[in-house]
Amino acid sequence: MIETLSAALASVLTFEVLLTILLSALYGLFVGSIPGLTATMSVALLVPITFFLDPVPAVAAIVTTTATAIFAGDIPGALLRIPGTPASAAYVNEAFALTQKGESEKGLGASLVTAAIGGVIGVLLLTLFANQLAGIAVRFSSMEYFWLGCLGLTSAVAVASASVLRSALSLLIGLMISTVGIDIATGHPRFTFGAIDLLDGVSFIPAMIGMFALSQILRTVTSDLQSKTVVTKIGSLTGYMIATVRRFWPNILRSSLLGNALGALPGAGADIAAWIAYSLSKRFSKTPEKFGTGYEEGIVDAGSANNSAVAGAWVPALVFGIPGDSVTAIGIGVLMLKGITPSPRVFQTDGDLIYAIFFAFIIANLIMLPLGILAIRSARHVLSVPKRILMPLILAFSILGAYAVDNTTFSIWVMLVLGLLAYFMESNDIPIAPAILGIVLGKVIEKNFLITMIKTQGDLLGFFERPIAAGLGIATVALWAYLCLGPLVHWIREKRH
Amino acid sequence: MKLGDLPLGLLAGLFGLAVVLEAMSFPEMGGMAYGPEFFPIIVGAGFCLCGLVLIAGDLRRRLTGKREALVSVEPSLKQGKALLRAAAVLVTVIAFVLLVKPLGFLLTLALLLFFLLRCLAAGWGISLALALGLPFALHFCFTSLLRVPLPRGFVETLLF
Numbered sequence: 001m002i003e004t005l006s007a008a009l010a011s012v013l014t015f016e017v018l019l020t021i022l023l024s025a026l027y028g029l030f031v032g033s034i035p036g037l038t039a040t041m042s043v044a045l046l047v048p049i050t051f052f053l054d055p056v057p058a059v060a061a062i063v064t065t066t067a068t069a070i071f072a073g074d075i076p077g078a079l080l081r082i083p084g085t086p087a088s089a090a091y092v093n094e095a096f097a098l099t100q101k102g103e104s105e106k107g108l109g110a111s112l113v114t115a116a117i118g119g120v121i122g123v124l125l126l127t128l129f130a131n132q133l134a135g136i137a138v139r140f141s142s143m144e145y146f147w148l149g150c151l152g153l154t155s156a157v158a159v160a161s162a163s164v165l166r167s168a169l170s171l172l173i174g175l176m177i178s179t180v181g182i183d184i185a186t187g188h189p190r191f192t193f194g195a196i197d198l199l200d201g202v203s204f205i206p207a208m209i210g211m212f213a214l215s216q217i218l219r220t221v222t223s224d225l226q227s228k229t230v231v232t233k234i235g236s237l238t239g240y241m242i243a244t245v246r247r248f249w250p251n252i253l254r255s256s257l258l259g260n261a262l263g264a265l266p267g268a269g270a271d272i273a274a275w276i277a278y279s280l281s282k283r284f285s286k287t288p289e290k291f292g293t294g295y296e297e298g299i300v301d302a303g304s305a306n307n308s309a310v311a312g313a314w315v316p317a318l319v320f321g322i323p324g325d326s327v328t329a330i331g332i333g334v335l336m337l338k339g340i341t342p343s344p345r346v347f348q349t350d351g352d353l354i355y356a357i358f359f360a361f362i363i364a365n366l367i368m369l370p371l372g373i374l375a376i377r378s379a380r381h382v383l384s385v386p387k388r389i390l391m392p393l394i395l396a397f398s399i400l401g402a403y404a405v406d407n408t409t410f411s412i413w414v415m416l417v418l419g420l421l422a423y424f425m426e427s428n429d430i431p432i433a434p435a436i437l438g439i440v441l442g443k444v445i446e447k448n449f450l451i452t453m454i455k456t457q458g459d460l461l462g463f464f465e466r467p468i469a470a471g472l473g474i475a476t477v478a479l480w481a482y483l484c485l486g487p488l489v490h491w492i493r494e495k496r497h
Numbered sequence: 498m499k500l501g502d503l504p505l506g507l508l509a510g511l512f513g514l515a516v517v518l519e520a521m522s523f524p525e526m527g528g529m530a531y532g533p534e535f536f537p538i539i540v541g542a543g544f545c546l547c548g549l550v551l552i553a554g555d556l557r558r559r560l561t562g563k564r565e566a567l568v569s570v571e572p573s574l575k576q577g578k579a580l581l582r583a584a585a586v587l588v589t590v591i592a593f594v595l596l597v598k599p600l601g602f603l604l605t606l607a608l609l610l611f612f613l614l615r616c617l618a619a620g621w622g623i624s625l626a627l628a629l630g631l632p633f634a635l636h637f638c639f640t641s642l643l644r645v646p647l648p649r650g651f652v653e654t655l656l657f
Contacts, residue, residue: 052643165550169509172543176516179540183533188523190533191516214590221582221617222573388617392610393631395586399593400606400635404645409594416590427499427571446536458530 008355011056020057021064028065029375032072033382035082039069040326041212047205048401055338060360062331066310067364070270071115075379078107087306090274097294109240110296111303112372114252118304119365121256122311127358133319137344143463146448147472149441152266152322154479162431164483170430174438177202185450197410204333206402206411207418213398214419217391248300259305263312269325270306277305318342326436501567506551513544585616601650606632
C-alpha cells in the first residue's frame with residue numbers, strides 16, 4: 001500500500017504532470033468564468049488534447065479542469081448574476097446580493113475557499129469509498145452490472161430537473177445512439193445506413209463536443225451578441241477566506257459529505273448537489289431569514305457540495321464504469337482509451353495510476369486557491385472578451401478536436417448532427433445529461449443482458465437469482481414503479497377532489 | 498424551434514415505430530430468444546410509449562380548452578440577423594469538411610475563421626489577425642506537440 005502510494009506520488013510530482021495541472025487549471029478557470037460555457041464543455045474540448053498525453057497527465061488535466069471550472073462559474077455569478085456554469089446557479093442570487101451591498105469579496109472568498117476544501121474532502125472520501133466499494137463489487141457478475149446500469153439510467157431520469165417524460169425521452173435518444181454500429185452478439189450492423197464509419201458506433205468525443213460546444217455556440221450566436229459587461233471592484237480576499245473557514249467549518253464538512261454522496265449517484269452531479277445543499281442549508285440554519293439577502297452560509301454549503309460532488313462522481317465511475325455525471329463519462333472514455341478499464345479490480349491492476357489520479361485531484365484543489373484569487377482579480381478582463389470573437393475560436397477548437405480524435409472528417413459530421421440534435425432538444429426542454437448517460441450505459445446494459453441470457457439460457461428470472469442482483473433489481477423496479485405510478489396517483493387524487 | 502406536445506409526441510412515436518420495424522428485419526441469433534433486435538425494439542417501444550403519453554396529455558389539455566401552439570419559434574430566431582449568424586456557423590462547419598482535403602488545414606481554417614468572425618460583426622483588424630494567427634498556433638500544437646497529422650495543402654507544402 002505504502003509502496004503504491006509513494007509510486008503514485010512520484011508519478012504525479014513530475015514536471016510534465018505539474019505543468020499539465022497548472023495549464024488545465026488556468027484553462028478551467030478561464031472557460032468556467034465565461035457565462036454559458038460549462039465545465040462539461042470545457043472538458044469535452046480538452047479531450048482531443050489529452051488523447052495524446054500519458055495516462056496520468058491526461059486524467060489530471062480532466063479532473064483539474066472540472067474542479068476549477070466549477071469554481072470559476074461562481075465568479076460571473078457573483079459579479080454579474082449570470083452563473084458561469086449550471087453548478088453555480090443555486091446560489092447566484094445570494095452571491096450577487098453581496099456584490100450589490102459592495103461586499104463581493106465576501107461571497108467570492110467564501111466560494112473559493114469552500115470549493116478548495118470541499119474538493120479535498122471529496123477526494124479523501126473518494127479514496128475511502130471507492131476502495132470499500134471495490135471490495136464488495138469484486139463478487140459482481142453480469143446480472144449485477146445489468147441492474148446497476150438500469151439503476152444508473154433510472155436515477156438519471158429521477159433526479160433530472162426537467163419532467164420525467166422529457167428526461168426519459170432524452171435517455172431513449174442516448175440509448176438509441178448507443179445501438180448504432182456492429183451488434184456485439186452476432187456482428188450484424190445496426191442503423192449504420194451503409195456508412196462504414198458508423199460500424200464502430202457513434203464516436204463518443206465528437207458526439208460530446210457537438211452536444212455541448214456546438215449547441216452552445218448556436219445558442220449564443222442567435223441571442224444577444226452585443227451586451228456589454230461591467231464589473232465592480234473587488235476588495236481583499238484572504239481575510240474573508242480564513243474567517244469563512246473558522247465560522248462555517250461544520251457547514252463545510254456536512255455539505256462536502258452530502259455533495260460527495262450525491263455526486264456518486266448517476267445523473268446527479270455537481271449541479272444538483274449545489275441545489276440540495278443550498279436548500280438544506282437554509283432549513284438547518286439558525287438564521288434562515290437572512291438567506292437571499294446576501295448571506296454567506298448558503299454559498300458555503302452549496303460551494304463545498306458542488307466541488308465535493310466532482311470527486312464523488314468518480315466513485316461509481318472507477319469501480320463499475322458507471323459515471324456519476326457527463327464530465328466523468330468523458331473521463332472514463334479517456335481512461336479506457338489509455339487501456340485502463342474501470343472495474344472493482346482497478347485498485348489491484350492499476351493501483352498506482354488510480355492513486356496518482358487522486359493525488360492530482362488534491363493538487364488541483366490546492367493550487368485552485370492562489371489561481372482562484374488570480375482569476376477573481378482578472379475577472380474584469382476575462383468577462384470583457386466579446387462573444388463574437390470567442391465563439392469562432394471555440395468553433396475552430398471544436399472542429400479540430402472532433403477531427404483529431406479519429407483523424408477523419410466523418411467525426412465532424414457526427415459533431416454537426418449531434419450539435420443540431422442537442423440544440424433541438426434544449427429548445428424543447430429535453431435535458432442533455434440523461435442522453436449522455438444513455439450513450440455510455442446503453443452498451444453496458446445490452447452486453448450484460450445478453451451475457452446473462454446466455455448463462456441462464458433465456459430465463460429472465462435469472463436476474464433475480466443472486467442476492468445482490470435481486471436487491472438491485474427490486475430497487476430498480478421500485479424506482480420505475482414510483483416514477484410511472486407517482487403522476488398517476490397524483491392525477492387520480494386530483495380527480496377525486 | 499419548440500414543438501408542442503402533440504407534434505413532439507407524433508415525432509417520437511413515428512421514430513419509435515420506424516426503429517422497431519427496422520430492428521425486426523435484423524437476423525435472429527440461432528436458438529436464442531434475444532438477439533441484436535431485442536434492445537433496439539425496447540428502445541423503439543419506449544419512444545412510442547413516450548410519444549403516446551405526450552399526445553394523450555396534449556389532447557386532454559385541448560379538451561379542457563387550453564390550447565398550445567403546435568410550433569413556436571424562439572423570439573431570437575425570428576430576427577433575420579440571428580438566423581444568418583446561425584447559418585454562418587453551420588456553413589463554416591460544412592465548408593471545413595468539404596474544403597480541408599483539397600485546400601489543406603491552414604488555408605481552410607484561415608478563410609473560414611475570417612468568414613465567421615466577419616459574419617458575427619467582429620472588427621476587420623481583429624478578424625484578420627486571428628485568421629492569420631490562430632491556424633498556425635493550432636497547427637503547431639497539433640502537428641508538433643501532439644503529433645496529429647493534419648490535412649496538407651499547398652500552403653503547408655510551401656512552408657514546411
